[in-house]
Amino acid sequence: MSSTEPKARKSSLWADSWKQLRKNRAAIAGLVILIILIAASAAAPLLTPYSYEEQNLALGPVRPSLDHWLGTDTLGRDLFTRLLYGGRTSFLVGICATVVSLLIGVPYGAISGYIGGRVDSVMMRIVDILYTMPFTILVIILMVVFGRNILLLFGAIGAIQWLVMARIIRGQVLALRQQAFVESAIAIGASRRRIIFTHIIPNVMGIIIVYTTLTIPHVMLMETFLSFLGLGIQPPMSSWGLLIKDGASVMESYPWLLISPALVFSLTLFSMNFLGDGLRDALDPRFSKGRS
Amino acid sequence: MIKFILKRLLELIPVLLISITIVFFMIRLAPGGPFTEEKSFSAEAIARLNEHYGLDKPILVQYGTYLGNLLKGDLGPSFQYPSRSVNEIIAETFPVSLELGALAMLFALIVGLLAGIVASLRPNTVQDHLPMGIAMTGICMPSFVLGPILILIFGLWFRWLNASGWETASDRILPVITLGSAYAAYISRLTRGSMLEVLPADYIRTARAKGLSEGKVIFKHALKNALLPVVSFLGPATAGIITGSFVVETIFNIPGMGRMFVLGAFNRDYTLILGLVVFFALLVVLFNALVDILLGLLNPKLRMDA
Numbered sequence: 126m127s128s129t130e131p132k133a134r135k136s137s138l139w140a141d142s143w144k145q146l147r148k149n150r151a152a153i154a155g156l157v158i159l160i161i162l163i164a165a166s167a168a169a170p171l172l173t174p175y176s177y178e179e180q181n182l183a184l185g186p187v188r189p190s191l192d193h194w195l196g197t198d199t200l201g202r203d204l205f206t207r208l209l210y211g212g213r214t215s216f217l218v219g220i221c222a223t224v225v226s227l228l229i230g231v232p233y234g235a236i237s238g239y240i241g242g243r244v245d246s247v248m249m250r251i252v253d254i255l256y257t258m259p260f261t262i263l264v265i266i267l268m269v270v271f272g273r274n275i276l277l278l279f280g281a282i283g284a285i286q287w288l289v290m291a292r293i294i295r296g297q298v299l300a301l302r303q304q305a306f307v308e309s310a311i312a313i314g315a316s317r318r319r320i321i322f323t324h325i326i327p328n329v330m331g332i333i334i335v336y337t338t339l340t341i342p343h344v345m346l347m348e349t350f351l352s353f354l355g356l357g358i359q360p361p362m363s364s365w366g367l368l369i370k371d372g373a374s375v376m377e378s379y380p381w382l383l384i385s386p387a388l389v390f391s392l393t394l395f396s397m398n399f400l401g402d403g404l405r406d407a408l409d410p411r412f413s414k415g416r417s
Numbered sequence: 418m419i420k421f422i423l424k425r426l427l428e429l430i431p432v433l434l435i436s437i438t439i440v441f442f443m444i445r446l447a448p449g450g451p452f453t454e455e456k457s458f459s460a461e462a463i464a465r466l467n468e469h470y471g472l473d474k475p476i477l478v479q480y481g482t483y484l485g486n487l488l489k490g491d492l493g494p495s496f497q498y499p500s501r502s503v504n505e506i507i508a509e510t511f512p513v514s515l516e517l518g519a520l521a522m523l524f525a526l527i528v529g530l531l532a533g534i535v536a537s538l539r540p541n542t543v544q545d546h547l548p549m550g551i552a553m554t555g556i557c558m559p560s561f562v563l564g565p566i567l568i569l570i571f572g573l574w575f576r577w578l579n580a581s582g583w584e585t586a587s588d589r590i591l592p593v594i595t596l597g598s599a600y601a602a603y604i605s606r607l608t609r610g611s612m613l614e615v616l617p618a619d620y621i622r623t624a625r626a627k628g629l630s631e632g633k634v635i636f637k638h639a640l641k642n643a644l645l646p647v648v649s650f651l652g653p654a655t656a657g658i659i660t661g662s663f664v665v666e667t668i669f670n671i672p673g674m675g676r677m678f679v680l681g682a683f684n685r686d687y688t689l690i691l692g693l694v695v696f697f698a699l700l701v702v703l704f705n706a707l708v709d710i711l712l713g714l715l716n717p718k719l720r721m722d723a
Contacts, residue, residue, distance in 0.1 A: 373565035394557035
């Protein structure tokens with residue numbers, strides 16, 4: 126994608142990017158793995174005959190077998206089932222919190238960059254100050270004080286992640302503001318609101334997509350981190366952080382309870398990071414071909 | 418330069434004040450006091466305890482008292498451990514966490530810089546792909562995955578190292594790797610990226626043309642300029658090492674501040690959490706300012722912008 130080339134056809138930018146992304150084997154592998162994992166989590170009730178919360182204390186922990194593909198945990202629950210349902214929670218938190226961060230960060234950054242001047246410097250100063258605050262610690266306190274509420278978790282994590290998004294969007298908008306199509310829009314008397322939301326934001330869509338794919342793993346990491354400490358998702362709900370925590374506590378006797386959740390979670394992060402890197406190479410004009 | 422440093426230090430005050438205020442009110446306005454879960458206490462006893470800790474006064478008065486004590490460096494008593502003050506608990510646990518954090522940071526810097534330099538010298542060869550592949554693995558293996566797996570392999574299967582504890586020197590190995598590896602990975606990627614930008618520059622060619630040894634060219638000329646992004650990463654890295662220590666100290670049963678914070682969170686020991694947060698916030702904010710000042714020293718352009 127070269128910026129000097131005039132964009133003759135409307136779809137050429139997206140088509141070019143897709144062509145470039147397709148050449149990146151790691152990114153495509155990541156995409157395929159993610160689609161499989163998300164589809165499997167979404168279809169969890171169809172893929173497994175077991176319930177994620179029903180205990181079978183008589184059975185107890187058994188090794189992986191044909192009946193229980195990944196074995197069962199200390200309460201006799203099927204690990205494969207818990208893993209699928211855990212994926213639901215983790216992906217849901219990842220996506221919802223990222224949407225929250227987009228809803229705050231994109232308009233904030235766009236307005237700050239477009240209006241510029243004093244408004245911009247005040248708005249960015251606020252972001253700078255918030256950025257230096259120890260937010261992970263604040264989220265932990267929030268979870269302790271107000272109970273371990275999953276909706277609160279979305280909101281709190283999203284409220285941290287928007288800062289990065291706002292900064293990136295602002296930088297892009299600052300550059301776009303000088304371009305001819307924005308000046309034309311001003312000349313024909315379009316309102317500020319219209320210019321920001323219908324002219325500028327569609328043009329930063331590529332960057333938004335890139336940083337969304339990079340934000341989701343961050344958020345999932347945070348959810349897993351909190352659940353691992355026992356401050357996130359609560360049993361009998363399932364989450365990958367909880368499964369890793371439970372697995373780690375009994376790993377001496379039942380190592381399979383640790384290994385498969387740890388592998389699945391790492392694989393997810395791997396796929397998302399490779400896909401994010403690939404998308405960045407393909408869509409972000411600041412990262413030209415061949416550099417990563 | 419002195420003006421720049423003073424300005425950065427002055428900016429710390431509002432950030433700290435905002436953090437402390439948010440946490441203070443969040444904790445005090447929460448449903449349920451610290452003693453409501455003690456079923457064995459009579460209403461009378463709870464009232465007396467509340468009076469003793471000043472919890473019966475209006476919240477703004479409590480806030481004022483807390484800030485006043487804070488200025489004197491007094492973080493108050495702990496609810497859970499009545500005989501000890503939060504200051505004592507911090508004094509006892511901070512050295513442990515400091516040692517763990519500093520070792521992890523040192524590990525991250527040494528491994529990360531070396532791997533990044535090695536990779537940048539022959540881009541897109543095995544020498545590049547191998548360390549960068551390992552770095553990607555490091556980023557995708559968060560401490561709570563890596564830690565238990567390391568314990569499983571080296572502590573339980575091979576029995577080379579203790580699975581937990583903080584007594585002998587060899588007890589340091591696994592926690593430090595667990596805490597530091599993600600940062601080593603980030604640093605190696607940053608180093609590689611900025612080295613690739615610096616290496617084709619004219620002054621590097623000049624240095625080579627002068628007949629300097631390759632080692633001198635890389636470490637004295639290229640690395641010095643390639644270090645900027647690594648230095649600016651040290652601010653967020655410190656914050657990350659502090660939060661990472663919650664997990665690592667819990668996994669390895671290390672008697673540091675991180676584990677204390679997690680225990681305090683479970684016991685709803687509000688004064689202890691509040692005190693630790695104030696201390697953590699101070700550390701993070703101070704380190705961010707130090708990094709800014711260091712960047713200003715390394716790159717005069719940044720001083721002008723500020």
